Amino acid sequence: MNNNGVVTIGLDVGYGLTKAVADNGKSVCFESRVAPAEFIRFQADIGAPVQTNGLTLHDTEEGTLWVGELASTQGRPGAVRSPRDRDRVNDPITTCLADAAFAMLLPGIDTTRARVVTGLPVAFYRDALDLTQHLRGTHRMLLEGRSLTVEVEDVLVVPQPFGALLSLILDERGRMKTSTLDLVEGKVGVLDIGSYTTDMILVEGLQYIEARSGSIEVGVSTAIAMIRKVLQDDYRVSYEPHELEQAMRRGWLIVDGKKLPLNGLASERLDPIARSIEAEARTLWNISTLTGIVLAGGGSLALKPWLEPRFRQAIYTPNAAMANAVGFLRYGLRQWNGQ
Numbered sequence: 001m002n003n004n005g006v007v008t009i010g011l012d013v014g015y016g017l018t019k020a021v022a023d024n025g026k027s028v029c030f031e032s033r034v035a036p037a038e039f040i041r042f043q044a045d046i047g048a049p050v051q052t053n054g055l056t057l058h059d060t061e062e063g064t065l066w067v068g069e070l071a072s073t074q075g076r077p078g079a080v081r082s083p084r085d086r087d088r089v090n091d092p093i094t095t096c097l098a099d100a101a102f103a104m105l106l107p108g109i110d111t112t113r114a115r116v117v118t119g120l121p122v123a124f125y126r127d128a129l130d131l132t133q134h135l136r137g138t139h140r141m142l143l144e145g146r147s148l149t150v151e152v153e154d155v156l157v158v159p160q161p162f163g164a165l166l167s168l169i170l171d172e173r174g175r176m177k178t179s180t181l182d183l184v185e186g187k188v189g190v191l192d193i194g195s196y197t198t199d200m201i202l203v204e205g206l207q208y209i210e211a212r213s214g215s216i217e218v219g220v221s222t223a224i225a226m227i228r229k230v231l232q233d234d235y236r237v238s239y240e241p242h243e244l245e246q247a248m249r250r251g252w253l254i255v256d257g258k259k260l261p262l263n264g265l266a267s268e269r270l271d272p273i274a275r276s277i278e279a280e281a282r283t284l285w286n287i288s289t290l291t292g293i294v295l296a297g298g299g300s301l302a303l304k305p306w307l308e309p310r311f312r313q314a315i316y317t318p319n320a321a322m323a324n325a326v327g328f329l330r331y332g333l334r335q336w337n338g339q
């Protein structure tokens with residue numbers, strides 16, 4: 001929070017996960033899922049609670065909602081919604097996920113002013129102005145045991161993968177780092193591999209080159225579909241996609257009561273995913289002329305062993321899954337706090 005009591009927030013609403021960071025040092029990441037809340041009939045109380053990542057939001061129009069893992073684990077099948085295939089900007093789910101992020105980033109606060117930097121996937125970037133208008137204004141939230149009002153005064157929307165590059169070239173106060181001047185001056189590709197999509201942008205001298213940027217429908221979900229098939233064919237066990245997604249982050253799952261490590265399970269089947277990402281990158285970029293290729297998004301971690309050998313200039317951001325949100329925050333600090 002700066003001297004005027006305005007909090008700056010970097011917000012990355014993905015199809016799979018919502019990631020957000022604030023200048024109060026807090027960062028959050030939760031599943032981009034919303035479901036009507038129901039009464040949970042039984043909860044074991046044995047003194048060692050397993051924290052569910054999510055929260056309950058009382059919406060004046062939609063009623064009480066679960067957001068995050070709470071929605072995917074407790075929500076009724078069919079009633080759980082995610083931003084996939086929906087109007088990215090005007091669907092109420094965008095507001096729900098943004099509000100949930102604000103609530104988690106601002107514990108113990110009842111009212112604040114905020115500035116938000118967020119992104120849109122390359123394919124939706126033309127809606128940037130709409131999104132700005134959608135997020136700006138008063139967000140009133142009724143939560144379990146508290147209420148929160150966030151007055152969003154300013155919104156900046158950038159092409160989503162740009163955040164990852166900004167996270168590398170700006171420091172935590174939004175100042176340009178001298179050590180990454182090559183990336184500022186050069187031609188850089190950014191590969192943002194997410195849950196369902198891989199966004200690729202070309203940036204030249206920090207200019208976004210739209211004609212050399214694009215998106216393919218490949219991501220962690222493609223890997224999950226493959227692992228799911230392996231499990232079904234070879235082990236006769238059926239897992240829900242969201243369970244496999246959690247398993248991919250953990251690195252193991254249970255088959256016949258035994259812990260089975262995920263690597264090795266589908267290794268050769270994941271290579272074609274990396275190959276199709278490379279093929280698309282090659283059609284958009286002249287790869288050998290690039291100063292660097294920034295790899296970001298949760299999928300870049302999940303597919304790291306298959307991606308790295310394909311991109312010699314690969315640069316990993318310190319926390320690839322959070323990179324866009326971190327870059328958005330740093331950009332906001334640069335723009336608004338005059339760093």
Ligand SMILES: Nc1ncnc2c1ncn2[C@@H]1O[C@H](COP(=O)(O)OP(=O)(O)OP(=O)(O)O)[C@@H](O)[C@H]1O
Nearest residue numbers: 014015016017194195196197220297298299301302
């Ligand atoms: N450390 C990790 N190891 C493996 N997988 C990970 C890791 N971190 C995140 N993931 C996986 O990456 C996916 C989410 O990536 P990310 O947050 O970049 O996607 P998204 O932004 O929601 O999707 P999209 O870009 O398609 O909108 C999830 O499936 C998540 O399980």
Ligand SMILES: [Mg+2]
Nearest residue numbers: 014015194297
């Ligand atoms: Mg993403």
